[in-house]
Amino acid sequence: MRLLRTLSGLTVAGVLLSGCAATGGPGSTAGPGAAAPAVATTPVAAVTTLDTAATAASARRYAFPVAAKNVSWHETHSGYRATDIFAACGSKVVATTTGVVLEISRTDRYRKGKDGPYNGGLFVSILGDDGVRYYGSHLKSVTKGIKKGVRVKVGQQIGKVGRTGNASGVCHLHYGISPACARVGDWTVRRGVVWPYPYLKSWRKGGQKSPVAAVKAWRKKHGCKA
Template sequence: MSTFPPSPSALSADPTVDGTATPGPTFAAAVMPPPGDEPVRLPPPKVSRFTYVFPVKGCRTTYERKRLTLPKTTIWAGRGCSFVAPVDGVVREVNVQNKWKPSTDMGSHREGRYVTLLGADGVLYLGGHLDTIAAGVRPGLKVKAGRLLGRVGNTGNARSTASNLYFAVSWPVPPQYWWIRRGMVDPWPFLDAWWDGNRTLSPRPAVQATKERVGTLPACSALCAGKPEQPKPRPAKKPEKEEPPVIIPFVTEAVGRGQ
């Protein structure tokens, strides 16, 4: 039995018993869709009252989309690229000194030079490993989304890597709880949205849910303790030179008679 379909000629006539042919089935031509316009890309729905921008501006970037040790991401970008405010807000902390040392590896110093921004959405944003802080950026400064805050670098414990932006999302706490500001919520779902044009997707609900689950001031749980600073060796004390003894000659004089 053949597996090939019958030819149109075989189906065009149905021989009868007397040898005469009767009309067979006919085949319609293939239906072609009418030409249409290019698809229209609809803007994403507005899902919050806040407007966000991607935190690195004017440069080609890549970033991590998985949690390694902490809930933060590393945005790889060229040195000097602009770190900008991701949302309207108020500058909270500005660290202009790169205090990190490999000998101690203090957790509070690992981000090197950094700026934190308390957004109008109540979320705290951290940009670390900065090469420089932008002129005029100081605590209490009100900024709009897209305002330059600093330049990408590799200060802190990133000094042996390529330049990048340490980007973290959390909530505001006193400075001594530094482990909270370095990241409590995975940021890449929001970075993806802001990059792709959904500029109203807010991390606020995720931040609030995490805060309710772990508490306002959770204890540090990862990369907490630094290295104990080794005492500097004291220089060996030089032995004092012994002075040669002073020899006083003993002189005897003859005593004359009558004296």
């Protein structure tokens, strides 16, 4: 008899709980006898996918410097170790990695036939948190708010592809990798001393190949003289 009374009590409790769910509880607009509202749930697979994507994004250290579908570049460059990345004028130029802006030019001071620090026209150079300097020039424009001393994040837009400076009238991004020797003014180093191609190839495919070792080796061998 005690067992029957216990079961009966459980049945009544179940009915009362069911009634609470049907009315929606405090604040609910559902009337008596209405069906219990469906509970929204996210499939486990979807949660796992989102978590994986978030982790991958937060782990990204390097980004290809031009955010455009159609780009092309060569393994070599005339005269010194750099790369010209060809893309439509106005294409987004982004920070290769997280770091601080070292130098910036919003004015095209280049004069035809005069080789020197103004060759790049409008440009931005960044000292990455990895200790490497990344330089992009011939820009059409520099993004508002980008100035010397400002921190930028990997993939953040810093300008647009253009043809300022000694760009021969062709829209492209001149791209150089180097150690930040004098940090400013050392334009022959800033324009590029380590071949960027293998790193660009990796970043374009979502890889994270780092130029840190190559830059350190160059600096040890050359002492910042290009």
